[in-house]
Amino acid sequence: MLITLDYTNMMAEAVGAANGLREEELAGLTARTREIHEQIRLRRAAGELPFFDLPHDPAIVAEMTRLAKDVQEQFDNLVVLGIGGSALGTTAIFNALRYGHNLMDASQRLGLPRLFVLDNVDPDGFAAHLALCDPARTGFLVISKSGTTVETSSQFLVARQWVAASVGERYREHFILITDPKSGILRELADREGYRSCAIPAGVGGRFSVFTPVGLLPLACVGVDIAGLLKGAADCARFVCHDDLMTNPAYLNAVLQYLAYRRGLRITVLMPYSDRLRYLADWFRQLWAESLGKQFATDGSVVHVGPTPVNALGTTDQHSQVQLYMEGPFDKVVTFLVVDEFDQELPLPEYPAAPQMAYLAGHSLAELISIEQQATATALTRNQRANCALHLPRVTAESVGALVYMLEVQTLFAGGLFEVDPLDQPGVEEGKLFTYALMGRKGYEAQARQLAEQKGVLKPRVLACG
Ligand code: PA5
Numbered sequence: 001m002l003i004t005l006d007y008t009n010m011m012a013e014a015v016g017a018a019n020g021l022r023e024e025e026l027a028g029l030t031a032r033t034r035e036i037h038e039q040i041r042l043r044r045a046a047g048e049l050p051f052f053d054l055p056h057d058p059a060i061v062a063e064m065t066r067l068a069k070d071v072q073e074q075f076d077n078l079v080v081l082g083i084g085g086s087a088l089g090t091t092a093i094f095n096a097l098r099y100g101h102n103l104m105d106a107s108q109r110l111g112l113p114r115l116f117v118l119d120n121v122d123p124d125g126f127a128a129h130l131a132l133c134d135p136a137r138t139g140f141l142v143i144s145k146s147g148t149t150v151e152t153s154s155q156f157l158v159a160r161q162w163v164a165a166s167v168g169e170r171y172r173e174h175f176i177l178i179t180d181p182k183s184g185i186l187r188e189l190a191d192r193e194g195y196r197s198c199a200i201p202a203g204v205g206g207r208f209s210v211f212t213p214v215g216l217l218p219l220a221c222v223g224v225d226i227a228g229l230l231k232g233a234a235d236c237a238r239f240v241c242h243d244d245l246m247t248n249p250a251y252l253n254a255v256l257q258y259l260a261y262r263r264g265l266r267i268t269v270l271m272p273y274s275d276r277l278r279y280l281a282d283w284f285r286q287l288w289a290e291s292l293g294k295q296f297a298t299d300g301s302v303v304h305v306g307p308t309p310v311n312a313l314g315t316t317d318q319h320s321q322v323q324l325y326m327e328g329p330f331d332k333v334v335t336f337l338v339v340d341e342f343d344q345e346l347p348l349p350e351y352p353a354a355p356q357m358a359y360l361a362g363h364s365l366a367e368l369i370s371i372e373q374q375a376t377a378t379a380l381t382r383n384q385r386a387n388c389a390l391h392l393p394r395v396t397a398e399s400v401g402a403l404v405y406m407l408e409v410q411t412l413f414a415g416g417l418f419e420v421d422p423l424d425q426p427g428v429e430e431g432k433l434f435t436y437a438l439m440g441r442k443g444y445e446a447q448a449r450q451l452a453e454q455k456g457v458l459k460p461r462v463l464a465c466g
Contacts, residue, residue, distance in 0.1 A: 002236055002402035004391040005249040009381045010256050010333070016384045019330055021259050029255050029417075030245050036416030037243035037251070050201055051208035051408060052241070055233035055401070060216060061226055067176070067198070068220035072112055074173070075139035078221050079129070080117040081155040082143035082214075084286060085206025086178075087119035089215045089404070092283035096400045097224045099276045113139070115222045121151045126158065135166035135174075142177045143214055145200050147184025150435055178213050205423050207287045208408055211401075225397040232401030240409045250406045253335075253388070254414040260333045260386055261307050261418075268307045269325065272337035273314035273373040276395050280337065281311040284407055291411045291422035298419055305418050315372045322376060326383050334380060336373055336389040337403075342366040343394070 012020030043049050054060075071078060080090055094101070094115055102114045116129050140159050144152040156175075164171040172195050179186035181199035190197035198213035209215065211233060220226045240250035257268055268288060270281040293306030312321045314336065325332055346365035351357055360368075373389075380387045390406075392399040415422025437447035 001393065002232060002239075002399050003249065003406055005253055005388065006391065007252070007256055007388040009377060009387045010260070014381050015386050019260075019263065019265065019384050019386050021256065021263075021386075025259050026245065026252075026255060029259075032417070033245040033248075033251055033255070034243045036413060039416060040412065048203060049412070050203045051205075051211070052237070054201075054204070054211035055230040055237060055405065057230075060212075061230065064213060064216045064220045064226060067196075067217060071139055071176070071217075071221045075113045076106070076137040077133040077139070078113040078115050078218060079133070079138060079140045079159070080115070080119075080143060080218050081140055081152055081159060082117075082178075083119045083149060083151045084290075085209055086143040086145065086149075086152070086214055087117050088207075088279075088283040088286050089210025090115075090218045091117045091119075092279040093210065093215060093219055093224065093229065093400055093404070094222065095279045096276045096395055097219075097229075097397055098222050101222055110223065112223050113221060115218055117218070118155060119151075121154055126155065130159075130162055135163045138163070138174065140175050141218055142175055142179075142186060144179055144184070144186055145204075145206050145209065145214075147179050147186040147188075150432065150439070153185075176217070178217065207290055208412075208423075210283075210404060228397030229401035229404075232396075232398030232403075233405035235398065236402035236405045237409075240406050250409040251413050253390075253406075254410045254417060256388065257307060257333060258414060258417040265331055265333050265386055266307055267310055267332040269310045269312055269321075269332050269334040270337065271312040271314050271317065271334055273369055274337065274339045274342075274395065275313075277337050277339070277392075278311075278313050280400075280403065281313070283404075285309040285311055287407065287411050288414075290425045290428075292414055292418055292420060293427065294418075294420040295427065296420070298421055303418075303420070305420060314376065315369060318372065318376060325385060326379060330384070332385070334385065334387040336377060336387065338370070338373055338389050338391045339395055340370075340391055341394045342369075 008014055010021055012022050014020060040049065044052055080087060094117070098115075101109060101112075102116070116132075118126060118129055120126070140156075140163070142152065142156050160171060160175070163174045167174070172193060175195050177186045177190045177195050177197040178200060179190070179197065181187070181202060187197070189195060198217060200209055200212050200214055204212055206214075211230060216226045219229070240248055242248055245251050245255060270284050272278055272281055288307065288309040295302060295304055297303045297305070310332075312334075325334055344366065348360045348363050348365065348368075350361040377387055377389065390403065392403060412422050433444060433447045434451060437444040437451060
């Protein structure tokens with residue numbers, strides 16, 4: 001079994017009628033589930049949802065492995081330049097499957113390059129990372145589906161100059177552009193300037209693209225078993241692509257979250273009890289928020305809908321967030337990500353000089369983290385806080401691939417329940433346009449005028465300390 005959903009503590013019998021769900025409520029959505037499934041099936045058949053079929057592409061592993069080999073020979077450092085869906089999946093899976101990779105020396109890394117995923121334009125952060133690398137031995141994956149993203153374009157400009165200053169005209173060999181197969185400036189540059197490039201299949205949006213070269217190439221370069229990742233996803237597909245609600249964990253989890261949302265539990269907390277899975281919660285946060293947070297329903301009506309995803313980490317956030325989850329407003333569902341078997345046990349030894357710690361001896365860190373998760377779930381349940389758990393038997397390429405795929409399908413299906421388009425993100429456009437205007441880009445004069453007007457009207461209210 002790759003992933004198990006335990007939703008015992010989502011039900012009224014566990015957390016009470018006010019926050020818990022009844023069997024009838026789940027049953028009440030079986031017909032709607034079939035309808036949404038049928039819509040998905042039709043869209044898949046029309047080629048509108050290609051992300052579903054990515055794990056079944058037989059050629060991609062060989063292609064990515066071949067290219068990764070060249071990268072591994074050429075570079076000691078690999079830097080991903082991208083943002084949002086072009087970065088978060090790679091970070092999540094890299095940490096899950098190559099935890100601590102960059103901290104190892106070259107021989108411990110088996111000569112594989114270090115991987116830095118730079119998804120911001122903070123000049124201090126960007127420069128600090130470049131300072132760790134020798135430009136002559138550093139490669140860049142410039143990842144942007146649209147090719148227009150201001151952050152990625154700006155990073156590219158800085159990195160190109162930085163490499164060219166060291167290696168001259170051969171700088172092009174240091175860049176691989178991963179972008180739309182046909183359109184956009186990155187595709188144009190690849191064709192015109194002779195950069196190596198990979199195509200993001202048409203119709204696969206950023207946050208659903210980790211099983212394309214967007215994620216597979218950087219992950220292959222650092223030794224992630226990408227075949228295992230895709231196999232896990234493909235195996236998972238057998239369990240999450242059918243219309244029987246009560247046996248489909250992706251659909252059922254979407255329904256649980258949706259019903260809880262309708263009850264007023266509008267915050268979705270994802271809380272891995274695993275350092276390695278920490279950034280999967282980051283990846284999911286974007287997937288859930290950008291896909292479901294919408295002003296308009298698919299019928300055009302104004303809905304302002306969407307659950308707010310929040311990340312937490314067990315056990316760390318038991319000493320931070322859990323107080324709020326336990327006693328604060330009844331507005332959250334906590335989903336634990338649980339690893340059933342860790343790679344390491346780390347037994348807790350005896351220490352006779354510390355008798356107060358004697359109760360720990362004979363146990364292990366693996367046991368402790370698992371017990372703490374159970375203890376937190378029990379306490380939440382006793383406080384009538386809805387919670388559920390997704391279990392991975394172990395953290396492997398297969399289980400992580402399955403989890404990612406399951407959460408993608410869950411999100412797409414949730415779009416049907418919330419009656420929004422989970423594949424678009426119109427709400428991020430306006431801010432982009434103002435950025436262009438402020439950067440003096442031609443064609444954005446109207447936005448520049450709006451900015452000036454707003455500045456003229458609003459009285460500044462600013463306080464300083466010191
Ligand atoms: O999920 C999405 O579509 C977004 O988060 C994009 O990935 C993000 O905005 C970056 O876009 P692009 O890949 O076009 O640079």
